[in-house]
Amino acid sequence: MAKIIGNPLPNIPWQEKPANLDAPVWRYTENPIINRHDQKNANSIFNSAVVPFEDGFAGIFRCDSRSVSMDIFPGFSKDGIHWTISDKPVSFEGDPEVTKREYRYDPRVLKMDGKYYITWCNGAHGPTIGMAWTEDFKTFHQMENAFLPYNRNGVLFPRKIGENYMMLSRPSDTGHTPFGDIFCSQSPDLTYWGKHRWVMGIVNGDESAWQSKKIGPGCVPIETDEGWLMIYHGVINTCNGFVYRIGIALLDLDEPWKVKGRSRNYILGPEELYECVGDVPNVTFPCAALTDSATGRIAMYYGCADTVTGLAFTTVDTLLDYMREYPL
Ligand code: BMA
Numbered sequence: 001m002a003k004i005i006g007n008p009l010p011n012i013p014w015q016e017k018p019a020n021l022d023a024p025v026w027r028y029t030e031n032p033i034i035n036r037h038d039q040k041n042a043n044s045i046f047n048s049a050v051v052p053f054e055d056g057f058a059g060i061f062r063c064d065s066r067s068v069s070m071d072i073f074p075g076f077s078k079d080g081i082h083w084t085i086s087d088k089p090v091s092f093e094g095d096p097e098v099t100k101r102e103y104r105y106d107p108r109v110l111k112m113d114g115k116y117y118i119t120w121c122n123g124a125h126g127p128t129i130g131m132a133w134t135e136d137f138k139t140f141h142q143m144e145n146a147f148l149p150y151n152r153n154g155v156l157f158p159r160k161i162g163e164n165y166m167m168l169s170r171p172s173d174t175g176h177t178p179f180g181d182i183f184c185s186q187s188p189d190l191t192y193w194g195k196h197r198w199v200m201g202i203v204n205g206d207e208s209a210w211q212s213k214k215i216g217p218g219c220v221p222i223e224t225d226e227g228w229l230m231i232y233h234g235v236i237n238t239c240n241g242f243v244y245r246i247g248i249a250l251l252d253l254d255e256p257w258k259v260k261g262r263s264r265n266y267i268l269g270p271e272e273l274y275e276c277v278g279d280v281p282n283v284t285f286p287c288a289a290l291t292d293s294a295t296g297r298i299a300m301y302y303g304c305a306d307t308v309t310g311l312a313f314t315t316v317d318t319l320l321d322y323m324r325e326y327p328l
Contacts, residue, residue, distance in 0.1 A: 001296075002316045005223040006158075008294035009052055013080040015313055024322035025246075025268045025300070025314045028081070032274050032308035039063050039073065039085040044279055046303030049109040049288035050080065051116060058137045059288075060107040060118055061085050062303070070105040072120055074137045080290065080299065081311065090118075092132055094142035104130065108287055110158045110220045117190075119146070119154040119167070126174050129154030129167070131190065146193050147185070150174055153216035153233075157256065158223065165190050166256060168199065168230070170216035176242070180214030182232065184257040197257035200249060202234075208264045208328055210245045213237045218246065218286035219300065224316055227253050227260050231286050231300065234266065244283040245269035246302065248319050263323040268312060270305070278305025291316075 017026050036044045042063040050059035056078040063073050063085065075085035092099040102123025109118050115133045118140070122130025126149030132142045146154055146167060153170040160166075164186040172180060181201035185193045203211050211234025221228040228251040235242050245266035252258040269275075270282040285303040292298075296316040304310045 278307030280306035
């Protein structure tokens with residue numbers, strides 16, 4: 001039995017695994033939990049991140065507007081399922097050269113050292129990784145962008161590892177990047193990032209074709225006694241374009257650029273109508289996971305077809321057993 005290192009979360013959203021299901025992840029029966037117009041002026045709400053907050057949950061949501069501009073918005077929920085998302089985007093305090101908005105999307109959130117940190121894909125002469133912190137999800141303090149353009153999918157580890165903070169990311173280009181591996185970078189102060197190490201790449205050939213075009217970090221890594229459980233996205237290029245699925249790997253606890261295990265199979269992919277049909281068909285894109293250390297339960301939030309937000313469930317043992325049953 002693997003153990004999640006972290007806090008218990010007795011109010012984690014949860015449903016039991018359906019008895020006849022042959023898969024390591026099961027969807028919430030009332031998916032999608034957030035529909036495309038569940039916020040004023042939203043065209044679509046997806047690729048969003050949540051975290052336990054006070055006696056419920058808070059989140060940062062990607063809402064693309066009906067002029068199809070991308071921004072991030074705070075939201076709150078008592079149960080992690082029903083959300084109220086602000087009409088107003090996150091407004092940042094900080095250096096005006098840095099807070100200047102071009103576009104913002106695909107946020108991640110975590111609690112570290114008593115503050116909530118947000119990372120997102122930030123337009124700054126090309127996409128890069130924006131960073132900010134908040135204590136109350138009302139006032140947000142923007143920090144320096146972590147990297148030079150072009151980069152996407154910046155995902156912090158939830159604590160210092162050794163001397164340094166660490167962040168996973170996926171160097172990219174200005175467009176719909178036809179390549180992409182996962183890297184790990186280190187920082188003593190969350191401002192200056194270096195010691196960039198390659199973590200893992202696409203899988204060439206037929207062995208695991210769902211991740212043959214590009215991969216990128218998804219949820220904040222989950223600390224277990226066996227390593228960091230990384231939930232990531234993998235992409236295949238098909239005759240109808242890119243298809244995004246979700247996979248898992250286990251990273252070394254002290255040197256997280258070292259991969260200890262990786263699943264050949266995806267754990268979830270576009271199958272339901274709301275995952276296959278939308279503004280961008282056939283996309284499942286993970287950005288957050290709640291965990292309960294008491295039970296090993298995991299509740300994963302993922303964008304569906306770049307249009308709505310889904311919720312799915314699993315446990316740490318279910319994922320690690322599946323990874324070992326279908327190793328890469
Ligand atoms: C990526 C990002 C994601 C999106 C995905 C699929 O490049 O733009 O936000 O979910 O493409 O369209």
